[in-house]
Amino acid sequence: ETGVTQTPRHLVMGMTNKKSLKCEQHLGHNAMYWYKQSAKKPLELMFVYNFKEQTENNSVPSRFSPECPNSSHLFLHLHTLQPEDSALYLCASSQGLAGLFNSHEQFFGPGTRLTVL
Amino acid sequence: SQKIEQNSEALNIQEGKTATLTCNYTNYSPAYLQWYRQDPGRGPVFLLLIRENEKEKRKERLKVTFDTTLKQSLFHITASQPADSATYLCALGQNFVFGPGTRLSVLP
Numbered sequence: 599e600t601g602v603t604q605t606p607r608h609l610v611m612g613m614t615n616k617k618s619l620k621c622e623q624h625l626g627h628n629a630m631y632w633y634k635q636s637a638k639k640p641l642e643l644m645f646v647y648n649f650k651e652q653t654e655n656n657s658v659p660s661r662f663s664p665e666c667p668n669s670s671h672l673f674l675h676l677h678t679l680q681p682e683d684s685a686l687y688l689c690a691s692s693q694g695l696a697g698l699f700n701s702h703e704q705f706f707g708p709g710t711r712l713t714v715l
Numbered sequence: 716s717q718k719i720e721q722n723s724e725a726l727n728i729q730e731g732k733t734a735t736l737t738c739n740y741t742n743y744s745p746a747y748l749q750w751y752r753q754d755p756g757r758g759p760v761f762l763l764l765i766r767e768n769e770k771e772k773r774k775e776r777l778k779v780t781f782d783t784t785l786k787q788s789l790f791h792i793t794a795s796q797p798a799d800s801a802t803y804l805c806a807l808g809q810n811f812v813f814g815p816g817t818r819l820s821v822l823p
Contacts, residue, residue: 640812701809
């Protein structure tokens with residue numbers, strides 16, 4: 599186990615539903631991330647949080663809404679999704695925020711497999 | 716435009732041989748580069764990090780090289796085993812950008 603847990607592991611939702619993905623890290627890290635991994639495409643960074651503050655939103659549609667109440671928890675609220683949003687959503691954490699001179703390996707959770715019907 | 720490529724989508728090698736995976740990038744200037752392993756249905760797991768001023772890094776049977784002139788990193792697994800079969804991803808450190816991955820299959 600990597601110390602990063604994600605729930606649920608699988609989620610099927612309709613286009614009009616509202617659901618939330620949860621991520622929790624037990625590593626004492628300060629930075630947390632959401633990634634999207636679609637079939638045949640590279641991992642895409644969605645959001646970055648450092649000390650609970652959002653530092654990056656990678657042009658993600660507003661139907662994805664992140665929330666970071668503390669450094670250990672990260673949520674991704676979903677509403678009115680499209681079928682093309684079906685993917686594996688991965689949460690990751692790192693000791694600090696990676697920068698030009700600070701390298702921090704990322705610890706990933708197992709992901710939530712999302713299917714939008 | 717910025718681009719990361721990994722040599723092939725899939726690579727098959729015989730057990731005991733050395734697997735060599737390639738990561739090429741354009742229009743980036745990463746201060747470091749990371750390699751991750753991802754098994755089906757699981758998140759990536761960090762393997763190695765190499766900085767721009769390091770030519771080579773080793774960890775057990777793994778070796779990574781980084782050539783900033785060629786804009787290329789090579790990832791080697793020596794004495795490969797079937798348990799090494801997985802998808803391997805390169806990532807440009809401070810940019811949070813991952814390559815598409817190479818699916819390695821080590822055949823017994």
